[in-house]
Amino acid sequence: MSWQTLTENNRRYDPQAIASYYRYRPWRIWARALLIVWFFTRFIFNLKWDDWQNRVEQNKLKRATQLRKLLTRLGPAFIKVGQALSTRPDLVHKDFLDELIKLQDQLPAFDNAIAYKMIETELDCPVNEIFSELSATPVAAASLGQVYRGRLLTGEEVAVKVQRPNLRPVISLDLYLMRWAAGWLAPWLPLNLGHDLTLIVDEFGTKLFEEIDYINEARNAEKFAHNFHNDPDVKVPAIYWRYSNTHVLTLEWINGFKLTDTKSIRECGLDPEVVIQIGVVSGLKQLLEYGFFHADPHPGNLFATPDGRMAYIDFGMMDQLEETTKGNLVDALVHLVNKDYQNLAQDFVNLGFLTPETDIRPIIPALEQVLGNAIGKNVGDFNFKTITDKFSELVYDYPFRVPAKFALIIRSLVTQEGIALSLNPNFKIVEVAYPYVAKRLLTGESPELRRRLLNVLFKDGKFQWQRLEELIAIARTDDSFDVLPTAQLGLQYLLSHEGKFLRQELVLALTEDDRLHTVEVQRLWNLVKDDLKPTRLLNVAIGALTELPKTTAAFVDKR
Numbered sequence: 001m002s003w004q005t006l007t008e009n010n011r012r013y014d015p016q017a018i019a020s021y022y023r024y025r026p027w028r029i030w031a032r033a034l035l036i037v038w039f040f041t042r043f044i045f046n047l048k049w050d051d052w053q054n055r056v057e058q059n060k061l062k063r064a065t066q067l068r069k070l071l072t073r074l075g076p077a078f079i080k081v082g083q084a085l086s087t088r089p090d091l092v093h094k095d096f097l098d099e100l101i102k103l104q105d106q107l108p109a110f111d112n113a114i115a116y117k118m119i120e121t122e123l124d125c126p127v128n129e130i131f132s133e134l135s136a137t138p139v140a141a142a143s144l145g146q147v148y149r150g151r152l153l154t155g156e157e158v159a160v161k162v163q164r165p166n167l168r169p170v171i172s173l174d175l176y177l178m179r180w181a182a183g184w185l186a187p188w189l190p191l192n193l194g195h196d197l198t199l200i201v202d203e204f205g206t207k208l209f210e211e212i213d214y215i216n217e218a219r220n221a222e223k224f225a226h227n228f229h230n231d232p233d234v235k236v237p238a239i240y241w242r243y244s245n246t247h248v249l250t251l252e253w254i255n256g257f258k259l260t261d262t263k264s265i266r267e268c269g270l271d272p273e274v275v276i277q278i279g280v281v282s283g284l285k286q287l288l289e290y291g292f293f294h295a296d297p298h299p300g301n302l303f304a305t306p307d308g309r310m311a312y313i314d315f316g317m318m319d320q321l322e323e324t325t326k327g328n329l330v331d332a333l334v335h336l337v338n339k340d341y342q343n344l345a346q347d348f349v350n351l352g353f354l355t356p357e358t359d360i361r362p363i364i365p366a367l368e369q370v371l372g373n374a375i376g377k378n379v380g381d382f383n384f385k386t387i388t389d390k391f392s393e394l395v396y397d398y399p400f401r402v403p404a405k406f407a408l409i410i411r412s413l414v415t416q417e418g419i420a421l422s423l424n425p426n427f428k429i430v431e432v433a434y435p436y437v438a439k440r441l442l443t444g445e446s447p448e449l450r451r452r453l454l455n456v457l458f459k460d461g462k463f464q465w466q467r468l469e470e471l472i473a474i475a476r477t478d479d480s481f482d483v484l485p486t487a488q489l490g491l492q493y494l495l496s497h498e499g500k501f502l503r504q505e506l507v508l509a510l511t512e513d514d515r516l517h518t519v520e521v522q523r524l525w526n527l528v529k530d531d532l533k534p535t536r537l538l539n540v541a542i543g544a545l546t547e548l549p550k551t552t553a554a555f556v557d558k559r
Contacts, residue, residue, distance in 0.1 A: 013209035015179055015202055018172045032173055039070050064099040071100075072107060076167065077174040077208070079103050079143035083298045084415060101260065104300030109141040115148070115162040122245040129153075130243055134160065142300060144212055144316070149253060157253040158240060159313075167212050175205040203408060207295060211316030214249040220315035221251065227290040233278045235311040254311045256303030260422050268306050272423045278310045280432040283416045287409065288330055288437070291321035295408040297415050299422075319408050325351065327448055333437055334452070341367040343455075352403040363398050370394055 022029055043066060050056045050063065071082040085092050086100035115138070116127055127134060131150040138146035145163040152158055182197040210216050218239045225236035237252035244250050257264040259279065262272050279302065286293035294301070296317035303311040321329075332347040334340075344367055345360040354360065394400055402410070413429075420427040441453045 011209070011213065013175070013202070013205040015175070015205065018176050019179075022173065022176055028173065029177065033177055036074060036177070039074065043067060043070055060093070060095045064093075064096040067096060068099040068102055071103060075170050075174065076143040076164075077171055077178070079107065080208070080296075083143070083296075083300070084411060086298065101299070104142065104298055107141045107143065109138045109146050110164055112137060114165060115146065118162055118165070119160065119248050122248040123243055131158075131160075138162075140300075150250075152240070152243070152250075156240070158243075158250050159237070159253045160243075161214065161249040161251070163212060163214065163247040168209075171205075171208055171212070175201065175208070179205075200402065203405060207317045207319065207408065210318075211296075213246060214244060214316075215246055217314075217316045218244055218249060218251075220318045223292060224294070224312065224315055224318070227286075227292060228282070231282070231285075233309055234282050235305055235309040237311070237313060251313075254303055254305065254313055256305040256311050258299050259302050259304060259419050260299045262423055265304050268304075270304060270306075270308055274308070275304045275310070276420045276423050276427060277432050278308075279416060280420060280429060281436055282310055283412070284433055284436050287321065287412075288326050288440070291323065291326050293319060293321070293409070293412060295319050295412050297412060297419070299419055302419065317408075319405065321405075321409075323448075327452065330437060330440070330449075330452060331455070333433065334441070336371065339368070341365075341371070344371075348400070351406070353400050353406075355399070358399055363394075366394055366398060 043063075046059075046066065047063060050059045068082065071078045082100050082103040086097060086103060092100065119127055119130075123130060130152065132153050132155075134150040135148045139149045139159075140147045144167060145161050148160045148162065150158050150160050179198055179201045182201050186197045218241065221236060221239055225238075228234040228236060235254065237254055240250040240252075257268065259265075259275065265272055265275060283293070283297065294312060294315070294317070296314065297312075301312065301314040303313065305311050328347055328350045332344060332351065335344040335347055341364050342360075345354075345363050348354045348363075349356060349358065349360065354363070417427070417429045420429065441449055
């Protein structure tokens with residue numbers, strides 16, 4: 001079977017078909033494996049030699065350049081690893097970081113004649129009959145393709161992505177070797193670390209194959225744009241379908257600055273802190289609201305526009321979460337911040353990190369000991385990287401495993417946090433994430449979120465006044481949060497048939513332990529009184545009573 005036959009039959013990632021192809025070509029496998037081992041052995045030896053000769057500081061720039069060139073020579077799969085590392089200033093020394101950042105869009109370009117020929121072949125039309133202008137050289141070269149700046153005959157300014165030739169066989173061979181290495185390493189690792197290691201490689205392979213299909217990327221871009229069409233802070237480029245195909249993609253040109261270019265961001269009058277918040281909140285919306293998230297958000301794919309928006313420009317590596325997974329993620333974050341380790345342990349079961357038959361009782365104190373120290377006394381005292389590091393300690397002692405899909409989610413979160421850390425070394429992701437989650441819980445726009453709010457507010461059948469205070473206080477740190485509409489929604493819910501249980505529980509809470517809880521009510525009032533003027537309160541009450549028949553009717557219809 002030839003490679004052409006294999007790719008024509010199936011353009012999606014198929015590890016079995018790839019294994020069948022290379023089973024009869026062992027010389028290619030060994031040639032590639034020896035090359036990879038040779039490159040990394042030389043690099044590691046050079047690092048050790050510098051250490052032995054006390055020349056680490058003197059040669060650090062030289063070694064950083066060597067690492068970038070090594071990953072570049074090894075090709076797209078290894079460049080992707082370098083791109084992920086380039087967003088972690090807390091993991092990688094600055095000198096290496098500066099070199100790895102170049103892997104985002106400063107890679108060697110392939111021949112322009114080949115690129116122009118590919119445009120004409122894919123679009124079945126001469127270049128000068130499509131574009132009035134097209135840059136003679138690429139404006140950026142990345143791991144999978146390069147970008148030209150052009151202008152259509154109709155006047156629109158565009159970016160034209162042209163894929164590198166012969167990508168699929170190169171990527172397939174590296175994925176085959178990674179999968180083989182994963183299978184070989186698994187027995188030598190703790191059971192839970194080795195579990196599903198090949199599935200994680202397969203998940204990465206699936207997404208990489210999707211990324212080299214530009215038709216798939218264009219569809220992703222339009223789906224992403226639809227999700228954010230009402231969001232004034234997010235910009236998604238338009239797709240020009242007439243001038244796009246599997247290996248060529250034409251899309252709207254975006255003027256902006258890389259998120260790591262803090263100097264240009266400030267010179268444009270933008271506040272990097274605001275840019276960080278937009279990026280983190282848009283990432284949370286992808287995971288917790290839409291379920292359709294960007295799995296490769298490195299700085300080469302994200303820009304701050306002069307008007308203050310966040311622009312996404314690459315939609316090759318995306319993934320979709322199920323509704324239950326989105327809800328379970330909200331639960332896990334709430335339980336983590338509330339230090340509710342019993343429910344957090346159950347969240348790990350629901351998310352697939354623990355099997356349903358796992359006895360979670362011995363895991364609960366371990367979670368409290370490891371994650372409790374990581375969180376500290378304040379929700380802003382930890383970042384996602386801290387949590388993942390601490391969580392890795394549990395993996396050796398308890399039957400945790402990382403579901404294949406969560407490898408991409410974790411990569412996306414860690415990468416976004418890394419970008420934020422490059423703008424602000426003191427950034428704490430929870431300082432942005434939890435206010436967003438608290439606001440969503442308090443507004444309760446869906447029955448699922450209202451149920452989760454009740455789970456937060458009640459523990460062992462008792463109303464948790466302190467949690468309600470914390471939720472409101474944290475939500476108010478988000479400038480877009482308004483207590484009044486939330487109060488109106490809450491009042492409507494209380495007066496509805498669906499809110500009967502909450503009405504009963506609130507009466508019990510107010511008279512719990514044979515006393516009126518006036519002190520707690522007073523604290524809540526002091527928290528929100530500045531936002532609840534008498535005239536606004538009257539309007540809220542009238543609005544709630546006006547909407548009550550509709551709410552009740554809607555509930556009856558659902559019944």
